[in-house]
Structure formats: structure tokens, C-alpha cells
Amino acid sequence: MSDIEQTTTPVEKRPDVLECDVVRFQNEKEKWLAFVGLLDGRPYEIFTGLQDDEEGMILPKSVNTGKIIKCVLPDGTKRYDFQFVNKRGYKTTMEGLSGKFKKEYWNYAKLISGVLRYGMPIEHVVKLVSSLDMDGGIDTWANGVARALKKYCTTAISE
Numbered sequence: 001m002s003d004i005e006q007t008t009t010p011v012e013k014r015p016d017v018l019e020c021d022v023v024r025f026q027n028e029k030e031k032w033l034a035f036v037g038l039l040d041g042r043p044y045e046i047f048t049g050l051q052d053d054e055e056g057m058i059l060p061k062s063v064n065t066g067k068i069i070k071c072v073l074p075d076g077t078k079r080y081d082f083q084f085v086n087k088r089g090y091k092t093t094m095e096g097l098s099g100k101f102k103k104e105y106w107n108y109a110k111l112i113s114g115v116l117r118y119g120m121p122i123e124h125v126v127k128l129v130s131s132l133d134m135d136g137g138i139d140t141w142a143n144g145v146a147r148a149l150k151k152y153c154t155t156a157i158s159e
Contacts, residue, residue, distance in 0.1 A: 014117075018044060020068045020082065022059065023151070024051065025144035032141070033059060034148040035082055035097060037068045037113075043122060043152050045113035047080065048145060049100035057100050062087060068097070105141060108132075112145065122152045 018037035025032050030050055037045040047068070049057055066084035073079060083093040098106060115125055129146040 014045075014070060015039065016070050018068045020066050021151075022064050022066065022084075023148035025147055027141045027144050032144055033057065034145060035066075035068060036148060036152075043116050043125075043149060045116060046109050046145060046148065047082075047097045047101070048105055048109055048141070048148075049097065057082075057094055057097075059084070059094075060086065069093075071095075108142070109145075122149060123155055126150050126153060 018039060020038060021036045023034040023036060025034060031052075032048055033051050035047040035049075036043050037047075045068070051058060063084045063086075066082055069081045069083055071079045071081055079095065079099075080097045081093050081095045082097055083091055086092050101109070112125065112129060115128065116122075120128075126146050126149050129142050129149065132142045
């Protein structure tokens with residue numbers, strides 16, 4: 001298979017629950033969290049938000065995995081929640097991941113998630129995200145997203 005061919009079959013309908021890895025990174029001086037939804041162990045979607053108890057979200061440092069749960073509200077709108085098991089074994093759910101993001105970061109994350117869902121090899125997704133030329137602090141955000149996804153690469157990334 002050539003390195004530009006699709007490596008997975010796209011899953012058109014998102015499962016209601018996806019396993020998730022939590023990746024921490026810094027965007028300039030701010031601490032961020034990336035929630036990488038996994039389908040069959042491969043990144044399927046990514047959510048990012050500030051690690052902040054006022055505007056964003058706060059997670060115990062020990063939380064590295066969890067689940068992203070799609071919720072459809074009575075009015076038909078969708079919301080994505082993050083659920084993890086704490087050290088005492090209790091489930092904790094953080095509602096509304098999408099409400100934790102600045103709109104432009106949310107839109108870029110949706111675009112990146114779309115690329116992931118349709119099976120672009122992770123190495124190419126990382127190269128694509130790394131090559132984005134953006135202003136206003138979003139460059140460092142994109143670098144953080146690329147670092148979060150690099151851990152899923154199976155081959156070295158050439159420049």
C-alpha cells in the first residue's frame with residue numbers, strides 16, 4: 001500500500017462512546033488538555049480546551065484515559081461529555097466539552113477530526129497540522145495538537 005492510500009475504512013456514524021486518551025500540552029503560557037477519541041486504538045477525533053478551573057476544565061494529573069460520550073439533547077442538539085474513573089473507582093463526568101473551547105479552536109479541531117475520521121494516515125495528519133500557518137497564538141496550539149497526535153504514529157515523520 002502506498003503511503004498516501006487510506007489506511008482504514010471510514011466510520012460514517014460516530015459511536016455513542018469512544019475510548020479516549022488525555023494529552024496535556026502548553027499553548028504559550030497556558031496549560032491545555034487534548035482529548036483524543038480512539039476507534040480501534042486509532043485517533044478518530046480530537047477535542048482541546050484550557051486546563052483552567054474558571055473558564056476551562058480541571059482534571060486530576062493522574063487522569064490519562066477516559067471516554068468521550070455523545071449525548072443528544074431533547075431539542076436534537078449534540079453535546080460531548082468526558083467521563084473518567086477517579087482513584088476511588090467512581091465515575092466522574094464533565095459535561096459539554098464543546099462549551100469549553102474558543103470557537104476558532106473548536107472549528108479547527110472539528111476539521112482535524114474530520115481528517116482523522118476518513119482515515120488519513122496519522123503521520124500525514126501530523127504533517128498537515130504542523131504545516132498550518134496561523135497567527136494569534138493558534139500556531140502554538142497547532143503545535144500542541146501535532147505533539148498530541150505524534151504518539152500514535154507508527155513510522156517516523158519526514159519533513
